[in-house]
Amino acid sequence: MTDPTSPAVRTEHVWKTFHQEAEEIHAVHDVTIEIARGEFTALAGPSGSGKTTLLNVIGGLTRPSKGRVWVAGRDLTEMSNPELARLRLEQVGFVFQAYNLLPVLTAMENAEFPMLLQGIDADERAARVGELFKRIGLDGMEGRRPGKLSGGQQQRVAVVRSVASKPALVLADEPTANLDSAASDALLDVMRELNEDLGVTFVFATHDTRVMERCRRLVRMVDGAIESDKVRS
Amino acid sequence: MAHLGVLATLAFRNLRRQLRRTILTASAMIIGGGTLMFSLSLGDGTHEEWIDSGVRMGSGHVTIEHPRFRSGRKLEDRLPAAARDAAEAVLRSPVVAEQVTIASAKLTVTGMASSAAGARPAQIMAVDPVTEAAFGTIDDQTVEGRYLEPDDRLAAYVGVTLAEALGLRLDSRLVLTAQDAQKEIAGQLVRVVGIYRSGVPEIDQSLIHMPLTTAGEWLGSGEDVTNIGILVADSAAVSGLVRTLRTELREPIAEGDAAVIGWREAMPELAAAVAIDDFGNYLVYGILFVIIGFGIVNTVLMSVMHRHREFGVLQALGLTPGQTGAVVLFEGLSLTAVSAVVGIALGAFLTWYFFGDGLDFSGMMDEEMTFSGVVIDPVIIPLFRPSRFAQSITFILFVGTVASIYPAIRAARIDVTESMKFDR
Numbered sequence: 001m002t003d004p005t006s007p008a009v010r011t012e013h014v015w016k017t018f019h020q021e022a023e024e025i026h027a028v029h030d031v032t033i034e035i036a037r038g039e040f041t042a043l044a045g046p047s048g049s050g051k052t053t054l055l056n057v058i059g060g061l062t063r064p065s066k067g068r069v070w071v072a073g074r075d076l077t078e079m080s081n082p083e084l085a086r087l088r089l090e091q092v093g094f095v096f097q098a099y100n101l102l103p104v105l106t107a108m109e110n111a112e113f114p115m116l117l118q119g120i121d122a123d124e125r126a127a128r129v130g131e132l133f134k135r136i137g138l139d140g141m142e143g144r145r146p147g148k149l150s151g152g153q154q155q156r157v158a159v160v161r162s163v164a165s166k167p168a169l170v171l172a173d174e175p176t177a178n179l180d181s182a183a184s185d186a187l188l189d190v191m192r193e194l195n196e197d198l199g200v201t202f203v204f205a206t207h208d209t210r211v212m213e214r215c216r217r218l219v220r221m222v223d224g225a226i227e228s229d230k231v232r233s
Numbered sequence: 234m235a236h237l238g239v240l241a242t243l244a245f246r247n248l249r250r251q252l253r254r255t256i257l258t259a260s261a262m263i264i265g266g267g268t269l270m271f272s273l274s275l276g277d278g279t280h281e282e283w284i285d286s287g288v289r290m291g292s293g294h295v296t297i298e299h300p301r302f303r304s305g306r307k308l309e310d311r312l313p314a315a316a317r318d319a320a321e322a323v324l325r326s327p328v329v330a331e332q333v334t335i336a337s338a339k340l341t342v343t344g345m346a347s348s349a350a351g352a353r354p355a356q357i358m359a360v361d362p363v364t365e366a367a368f369g370t371i372d373d374q375t376v377e378g379r380y381l382e383p384d385d386r387l388a389a390y391v392g393v394t395l396a397e398a399l400g401l402r403l404d405s406r407l408v409l410t411a412q413d414a415q416k417e418i419a420g421q422l423v424r425v426v427g428i429y430r431s432g433v434p435e436i437d438q439s440l441i442h443m444p445l446t447t448a449g450e451w452l453g454s455g456e457d458v459t460n461i462g463i464l465v466a467d468s469a470a471v472s473g474l475v476r477t478l479r480t481e482l483r484e485p486i487a488e489g490d491a492a493v494i495g496w497r498e499a500m501p502e503l504a505a506a507v508a509i510d511d512f513g514n515y516l517v518y519g520i521l522f523v524i525i526g527f528g529i530v531n532t533v534l535m536s537v538m539h540r541h542r543e544f545g546v547l548q549a550l551g552l553t554p555g556q557t558g559a560v561v562l563f564e565g566l567s568l569t570a571v572s573a574v575v576g577i578a579l580g581a582f583l584t585w586y587f588f589g590d591g592l593d594f595s596g597m598m599d600e601e602m603t604f605s606g607v608v609i610d611p612v613i614i615p616l617f618r619p620s621r622f623a624q625s626i627t628f629i630l631f632v633g634t635v636a637s638i639y640p641a642i643r644a645a646r647i648d649v650t651e652s653m654k655f656d657r
C-alpha cells in the first residue's frame with residue numbers, strides 16, 4: 001500500500017558500490033535524502049559524481065549495495081524484481097537523455113503505454129494524453145512515429161508519458177542534454193508548469209545550468225556523496 | 234491482461250519494421266514447412282502403398298479369425314458361424330460399410346498338391362471368386378488362362394513355380410489333399426484354370442486358389458471360413474474399425490472363438506518397416522528444422538541485440554523481465570505460426586497440384602521392387618492426412634518456441650541501467 005502523505009522518496013544511508021578489477025567505486029556514498037511530493041529538485045555535480053546511479057536506485061532500476069529506499073512510502077529493498085517493475089509502473093516516471101520512445105509506436109501510443117499496462121481504459125487514456133498534448137504543444141502529433149518528431153518533441157512525448165500515468169515522482173536524467181537551448185527552455189517550461197499546475201514531483205540529474213536555475217531545490221553531489229542541499233526561497 | 238494486446242502489437246510492429254529480416258526468416262520457415270508437407274504426404278503415400286499391397290497379399294487391414302488359427306492354420310481353428318454372422322452384420326451397418334472397401338471370407342488350409350509329376354506342399358485358399366478378386370491382387374497377375382469365376386466348381390488357380398514343379402498346364406488335373414473337418418485325410422480333384430506369377434517366390438511355389446463352395450464339400454466344413462479379411466479405404470481407419478468389431482464380437486471373443494486383428498499385429502514386419510522408414514524421415518525433418526531453428530535463433534537474437542535500449546526503456550516503464558521476454562517470444566512465435574501455416578498450405582497445395590496423380594519412381598528402380606514379400610508399385614500417390622497438418626503445425630510451432638527461448642531470455646536479462654547509458 002502506498003501512503004499519499006508519505007514523501008515521494010526517502011533514502012537512508014544508501015550506498016552503491018561497483019567493483020572494477022581490484023578497485024571499489026562508491027558511485028553513491030552514504031546518501032540520506034528525502035524528497036517531498038510536489039518538489040522540483042535537481043541533482044547536480046561533476047561527471048561521475050553519482051547522479052545517474054542515485055536516480056537509478058531511487059527509481060528501482062538498480063538495487064543499493066547498502067541502505068534503504070522508500071518510494072511513496074514503500075520499501076524498495078525488500079521487493080522482488082516483478083514487484084520493482086510494478087512499482088516503476090505505478091509510481092515512477094522516467095525521462096532519459098534521448099531515444100526514450102518506442103520507435104514502432106506512435107506518439108499517442110508511446111504516451112499511453114504505461115496506462116495501457118496499468119489497465120486504464122481507452123477513454124481515460126485518450127482524455128489524459130489529449131489534454132497533456134494540448135497543454136504541451138503536441139496537438140496534432142498523436143499519430144506520428146518518433147522518427148518523424150524533432151528531438152524536443154520526442155522529449156515532450158516522453159514527459160507526457162511519464163506524467164500521464166500519475167506517478168509519485170518523475171525522474172529525469174539529463175533530459176535536455178541532446179536539445180538546443182530553445183528546445184531545452186521549452187521543455188523545462190513545460191515541466192515546471194506541470195509541476196506547478198498539477199503538482200508533479202520532478203527530480204533531475206543534470207549539468208545544465210538552465211535546469212538548475214529553474215529548480216527550487218538544488219542538491220550537489222561529489223564523489224557519490226551529497227555535498228550541499230539548498231532550497232531556494 | 235490488457236498487456237497481451239500491447240505486447241502483441243509491439244511484436245507485430247517490430248516484425249514489420251525489420252521487414253527484410255522477417256521475410257528472410259519467414260521464407261526459411263515456409264520452405265521448411267512446404268518441404269515437410271511434400272515429404273510427409275509422399276512418405277504417407279508410400280507407406281499406404283506398402284500397407285495396401287501387403288494387406289491385399291495377406292489377411293487384410295483387419296482380419297477376423299480364430300485366435301489359434303494364425304499359429305497352426307488348422308481347419309479345426311475355423312471361425313464359428315456365430316462370429317461370422319456377427320462380423321458380417323457389423324460390416325453391413327452404414328457407418329462401417331462406409332469405411333470398408335471389401336471384405337473377403339476365405340478358408341485357408343495347408344495340404345499337398347500332387348500330379349503325375351510329383352507332390353508339393355501347398356497353401357490352399359478357398360475363396361469367393363468375386364470378393365477375392367476385389368480383395369487381392371493375384372487375380373491380375375495371370376500369365377495363362379484366367380482367374381476363378383463364380384460358376385467354377387473343380388477349378389484351381391496356381392502359381393508358376395508350382396505349375397512347373399508339378400508339370401501343370403491349363404486344364405491339367407491335380408489332386409489336393411488335406412485334413413478335413415473330421416480330421417480324416419481327404420482328396421479333391423481339380424483342374425487348372427489359370428496360372429499366375431506374383432513375383433514373390435514363396436507365393437508362386439505354394440499358393441492355390443479354389444472356389445469356397447467346392448472346398449466346403451470336400452472338407453465337410455460347409456460354409457465355414459477360417460478368416461474374414463477386410464480392406465479399408467485409409468489405413469488410418471484401422472484402429473477404429475478394430476475397436477468397433479471387438480465391441481460387436483464381444484461374445485465370440487470372450488468364448489475364445491474369434492479375434493479381431495489389425496494389420497500391424499498381423500504383419501509385424503511390415504509395421505516395423507513403416508515405423509523404421511518413418512523414423513528415418515523424422516530424423517531428416519529433425520535435422521532440417523534444427524538448421525531452420527538456428528536461423529530463427531540467429532535472426533531473433535540479432536534483433537534483440539539491436540534493440541537493447543528499447544528493452545531497457547520497456548523495463549524502466551514497468552515491464553517485468555518476464556514480460557520483456559514475452560515480447561521476444563511473441564515475435565518469434567507469431568512469425569513461425571504464420572510461416573508454418575503458409576508453408577504447410579503451400580507445400581500441400583503444390584504437391585497436390587503437381588503430383589496429385591502420383592509421382593513415378595520407376596526410373597529409379599531397375600527391377601520390380603519387392604519388400605518383405607510385397608511387390609511395390611513405383612508410382613507413389615501423395616496422401617494428405619488431416620492429422621499430419623496438425624502435427625506439422627505443432628512441430629513447427631515447437632521449433633519456433635524453442636528457437637525464441639534463448640533470445641527471449643537474453644532480452645529478459647538485459648541490464649537496464651547498462652542499456653540506458655549514453656556514452657558507450
Ligand SMILES: Nc1ncnc2c1ncn2[C@@H]1O[C@H](COP(=O)(O)OP(=O)(O)OP(=O)(O)O)[C@@H](O)[C@H]1O
Pocket residue numbers: 018019020025026027045046047048049050051052053054205
Ligand atoms: N555499471 C558500472 N560499473 C562500474 N562502475 C560504474 C557503473 N556505473 C557507474 N559506475 C561508476 O560510478 C560512478 C558514478 O557514475 P554515474 O553515472 O552515476 O555518474 P554521473 O554523475 O551520472 O555522471 P555523468 O554526469 O557523466 O552522467 C562513476 O565513477 C562511474 O564510472
Ligand SMILES: [Mg+2]
Pocket residue numbers: 051052053173205
Ligand atoms: Mg549521468
